Amino acid sequence: xxxxxxxxxxxxxxxxxFLNGNEQAFERLYRSYYAVLFNYGYRVTSDKxxxxxxxxHLFVKLWTNRNNLSPTAHVKQYLFKAFxxxxxxxxxxxxxxxxxxxxxxxxxxxxxxEKLIRCETALHNAQKLxxxxxxxxxxxxxxxxxxFFSDLSYEEIAHILDMQVGGTYKLIYRALERLRESAPTFxxxxxxxxx
Amino acid sequence: MKMSEQQxxxxxxxxxxxxxxxxxxxxxxxxxxxxxxxxxxxxLLYPELVPVMEEAATQLRELWPGKLLRDPEGEQLVWQxxxxxxxxxxxxxxxxxxxxxxxxxxxxxxxxxxxxxxLITWLLQTQQAAAVQISASTDNRGQFRLISLPDSSKVMLGxxxxxxxxxxxxxxxxxxxWLKGDAHFEVKHLNQNDSVxxxxxxxxxxxxxxxxxxxxxxxxxxxxxxxxxxxxxxxxKVKLRIKDTGNELILSPGEVAVVTGSSLQLDKEQxxxxxxxxxxxxxxxxxxxxxxxxxxxxxxxYGKKVIVEDTSLxxxxxxxxxxxxxxxxxxxxxxxxxxIRVRQLNAQTWEFNTAE
Numbered sequence: 001x002x003x004x005x006x007x008x009x010x011x012x013x014x015x016x017x018f019l020n021g022n023e024q025a026f027e028r029l030y031r032s033y034y035a036v037l038f039n040y041g042y043r044v045t046s047d048k049x050x051x052x053x054x055x056x057h058l059f060v061k062l063w064t065n066r067n068n069l070s071p072t073a074h075v076k077q078y079l080f081k082a083f084x085x086x087x088x089x090x091x092x093x094x095x096x097x098x099x100x101x102x103x104x105x106x107x108x109x110x111x112x113x114e115k116l117i118r119c120e121t122a123l124h125n126a127q128k129l130x131x132x133x134x135x136x137x138x139x140x141x142x143x144x145x146x147x148f149f150s151d152l153s154y155e156e157i158a159h160i161l162d163m164q165v166g167g168t169y170k171l172i173y174r175a176l177e178r179l180r181e182s183a184p185t186f187x188x189x190x191x192x193x194x195x
Numbered sequence: 196m197k198m199s200e201q202q203x204x205x206x207x208x209x210x211x212x213x214x215x216x217x218x219x220x221x222x223x224x225x226x227x228x229x230x231x232x233x234x235x236x237x238x239l240l241y242p243e244l245v246p247v248m249e250e251a252a253t254q255l256r257e258l259w260p261g262k263l264l265r266d267p268e269g270e271q272l273v274w275q276x277x278x279x280x281x282x283x284x285x286x287x288x289x290x291x292x293x294x295x296x297x298x299x300x301x302x303x304x305x306x307x308x309x310x311x312x313x314l315i316t317w318l319l320q321t322q323q324a325a326a327v328q329i330s331a332s333t334d335n336r337g338q339f340r341l342i343s344l345p346d347s348s349k350v351m352l353g354x355x356x357x358x359x360x361x362x363x364x365x366x367x368x369x370x371x372x373w374l375k376g377d378a379h380f381e382v383k384h385l386n387q388n389d390s391v392x393x394x395x396x397x398x399x400x401x402x403x404x405x406x407x408x409x410x411x412x413x414x415x416x417x418x419x420x421x422x423x424x425x426x427x428x429x430x431x432k433v434k435l436r437i438k439d440t441g442n443e444l445i446l447s448p449g450e451v452a453v454v455t456g457s458s459l460q461l462d463k464e465q466x467x468x469x470x471x472x473x474x475x476x477x478x479x480x481x482x483x484x485x486x487x488x489x490x491x492x493x494x495x496x497y498g499k500k501v502i503v504e505d506t507s508l509x510x511x512x513x514x515x516x517x518x519x520x521x522x523x524x525x526x527x528x529x530x531x532x533x534x535i536r537v538r539q540l541n542a543q544t545w546e547f548n549t550a551e
Contacts, residue, residue, distance in 0.1 A: 023281075023341050030277070034270045035263045042264060052269045056276050063281040147218075148258045154215055173213040180209060180254070 011075035019066050029075070030059055037083050040150045044142055045091060054086040061086070077156040080146070084160060132179060140175035147172055200237050203244060211251035221252045222259065278343060286329060332357035333376075346370055346383050348398070353377030353418075354496035364395075371399040377418050382431075384412020402426075406454050409434040415446075420491060424454040425462075435459060479517040486511050486533065486547075493545075497522060505549045508535065 011032075017025030034055065041051030058079070062069070072078055133141050139161070146157045158168040203210075211217045220230050238245050331342050333352050342350040345364040352358055356376020364370050386396040392411065400408040402417055402424055413431025417424065426435060428446045435444045435452055442459045446452055451462040479492070487509040490501045503509060513532055517525060526545070530537045536548040 021340075027274070027341075030274060031270070034273070035265060038266050038269065039263050042266075048266070048269070052266075052273050056273045056280075059273075059277045060280040060284070063277070064284045144258070169213060173209060176212045176254075177209045 012071065012073050015075050016071050018062075019069055019071060021066070026059075026063060029079075033076075033079055036150055037079065040080065040145055041083065041087050043145050043149060045087060047094075050090055050094060051087070054083060054090050057086045057090070058083045074156070074159075076152065077159055080150065080152065080156070081160045136175050136178060140171060140178065143168060143171045144175050144179075200233075200240050203237050204241060206244065206247070208247055208251045208254070211248055212255055217248075217251065218255060221255045282343070328359055329362055330357065330359045344370070344372070346385070348383040349381040351379040353379075355498075369394050369397045369399050371401065373401045373404075374417060375403055377416075379414075379416050380410075381414050382410050382412050384431075386411050402454075405438060405457075406459075407436040407438060409436065420488075420495075422455065425451055426454070427451045481513055481515050481517055483512045483514060485509065486513070489513075489517070489529070490547075492517075493525070498543075500544045502540070502544060502546045504546070508533070508547060508549060 011029070014025045014029050018029060037055055037058075038051055041054055042048055045051060062082070133144065136144065143157060143161065146152045146160065147154070152160070154165050154168045154172075158165040161168065161171075163171075216230065217234070220234050234248070238248065331340060331352065333340050333354050333356050340352045342352055342358060344350065344360060345362065348370075350358060350372070353376055356374070356378060358372055358374050358378065360370075360372040380400070382398045386392055396411065398410040398412070400410065400417065402408065403419070406424060406426075408415075408417070408426060410433045411431065413433055414429040415431070415433060416427045416429070418427070419425075426433070426446065428448050428450055430448050432448075433446050435446060435454070436442065437454065437457050437459050439457045442457070444452055444459050444461060446461075453460050453462050481489070486503075490503070490509070493499065493501055511533065515528075515532060517528060526537045526539075529535070529547075533547075534549075538546045538548065540546050
């Protein structure tokens with residue numbers, strides 16, 4: 001059995017315990033998903049506090065609403081979909097409060113990001129990439145994030161974004177093509193690494 | 196997985212990059228043999244595709260982040276906020292029916308709330324220390340609960356147990372909780388100066404309306420079985436007092452006190468079953484514990500019956516840890532440790548058999 005499948009089984013068990021009101025299982029789910037959800041939310045919104053807030057809303061809602069939830073084998077997919085809804089709701093609220101294009105990527109000015117980068121040297125390239133991703137449409141960027149950063153399958157992404165699996169494939173294909181076409185630095189970077 | 200090699204003939208770099216099977220191959224380099232063979236076959240069949248695939252692979256590798264961004268500070272902060280919110284939600288008094296709203300019930304609840312509020316206001320006026328009581332309990336379906344007290348002391352509540360405590364601890368009074376059943380305590384130490392112990396630095400546990408445990412800051416277990424109560428101290432110092440007789444006993448780390456009726460005795464031996472604290476995944480520590488006792492624990496925790504064919508099994512003793520929070524894990528662990536067969540006869544009954 002591969003690691004993914006094992007993780008899925010553990011998650012499904014934790015999920016069941018959590019539905020029964022087991023706070024320990026609930027905390028374990030939180031601990032194992034905080035980082036991936038944070039990464040996804042932060043990369044999509046570039047807003048650390050909004051991302052944290054959305055994670056908080058998600059888990060409080062899960063707990064208070066647990067009697068209406070049912071056991072599932074697709075915990076990751078479910079959490080991402082629900083998290084995405086919380087993110088979008090919060091983002092809409094914030095936009096009303098201050099009309100700033102939140103999708104704009106402004107990584108360099110953020111001291112928080114600088115701190116993270118200092119901790120994680122491997123992030124240098126990731127940051128470059130993040131700048132490149134800015135040329136994509138929000139939906140393309142999101143699909144790329146979900147596939148390559150959050151490691152979700154095409155089927156899971158289709159479910160999260162409410163579309164057909166074929167449509168997800170096309171979306172990612174177009175995104176990759178666009179990246180390759182309009183970002184010579186991307187190709188350059190790759191070629192340089194290749195040599 | 197059925198993949199025909201012909202389909203790749205006219206593929207470009209992006210086609211490969213967007214293909215899940217190709218992504219998987221690049222990501223998990225050399226992992227699945229079947230996948231390796233497949234792509235090697237494609238490369239043999241269409242040598243002109245080799246540079247295309249290599250470019251696709253390189254660009255894909257560039258897309259994957261090396262590591263996740265970490266946000267330990269946020270993880271901690273957000274969890275604390277979640278804990279506060281869910282605790283407040285769990286204590287909300289109006290949970291009539293979750294599935295459908297019954298208006299008469301709502302009306303009754305509103306009435307109850309109004310009269311409750313009036314009562315509380317009146318109580319607050321007449322009696323200043325009228326505190327709101329919080330109560331948490333577990334059932335016998337394998338449920339355990341981690342409870343954070345107002346002073347951030349932690350309690351791991353065992354199965355079939357109840358704990359009650361006042362809401363407002365920030366005043367001058369003693370911190371006190373009322374326990375029925377089993378629990379593991381990690382009490383926050385507030386005392387600064389050993390020679391002067393202020394009232395609010397004390398922590399008092401009332402067990403089964405029978406025993407009082409006075410604590411400063413420490414880690415200990417309370418354990419009930421066969422009509423007696425055991426208290427085992429892991430660290431710190433606690434004082435036990437029987438309410439009826441006023442008998443007192445001071446416990447040092449590693450010691451176990453046994454309370455039967457109104458007798459209070461020191462048991463120098465380590466307790467053979469220990470409920471573990473919240474930092475442990477496995478919940479019970481076994482020290483030379485008899486199978487009979489484990490069965491007792493199972494019956495108490497899950498509310499199920501255990502039938503044993505070979506009664507010599509009951510006297511066997513084992514060491515180790517028991518993953519009691521999960522029924523299946525427990526069965527699996529037990530059958531392995533004891534080399535027995537465990538069968539579920541029906542929803543309420545398990546059978547233990549010695550393997551032939």
